[in-house]
Amino acid sequence: MSFLSGLLRLRSRSPGLVCQEVVELVTDYLEEALSPADRRRFEAHLAGCPHCTEYLAQIRETIRLAGRVEPADLTPEMRTDLTDLYRRWRAEG
């Protein structure tokens, strides 16, 4: 097998990713669920594509901002109910 045919075989087996594929792989990338070969292809694409780099950064920012969403405050009634619940349980035991 010549060097060239080997190279071509390799290329056809692992062609570069296009943007539309990259956006669908973003979560697998962040979750470290890509195979080493796919991870390399993903990172190779990012290295040459500012738009997908921005897209990935936006997903990361979305995750970070989601982490700041606080739940509603406890109401005094909830606290009272749960204190009662605890005391009833203690009294049973």
Added chain:
Amino acid sequence: MSGAGRKAEVTARPAHVLSGFDGADADPYGGTLPAMDADASLLRRLRDGDEQAFAALVERYHSPMLRLAISFVPSQAVAEEVVQDTWLAMLHGLARFEERSSLRTWLFAILVNRARTTGVREARSVPVADAGPVVDASRFGPSGAWAAPPEHWAEEAENRIDAVKLSGLLRVGLDSLPARQREVVLLRDVESMTSAEVCEVLAISEANQRVLLHRGRSKLRLLLESELGGGGPR
């Protein structure tokens, strides 16, 4: 951060740590890891019959559990009942809890079990995920390259929209996600659980978790984009 938290769970904890509760509450990493440590000491105090430890757990987890429960059940009132049942089930289960998972994971798993038996809402929702691409095909050219690429805002979101409005926007976005996606995004990104913890709590596979997370996160990004710019005609 979560990885460090998991490590802390399996680290042997000598009995004297109990007396060093203040130490466990110290906050050198910004919250998550000490919170896990504090859970372990709260669990010990709870087992010793300390009502304050129960109150502290309620402060920490009641509202997050309520927020998750609503994904499964038809009303806020039912969600509150389910969360109360969960606390009682936790108290009854304390003696046989083996700490193979963290207290939080155990608690949320009890919640999900109870909510699923009570709930009807989730059962009606799409079983796995809606189909189709997460970014509309019209934004790509025939070669699959961006035709309407994202505008640049990833580092500027908080300069352009104030934090309260951003949080409000994301809260609305989360609540409008299909139930299964909302559950995964809530646990993973809002509560900062690891994927393994999310899978345990929701009893789903890693692959399923990733699909739901992918769709949910993509929708939240799209929502931010609609406020921050980009995405073609508005």
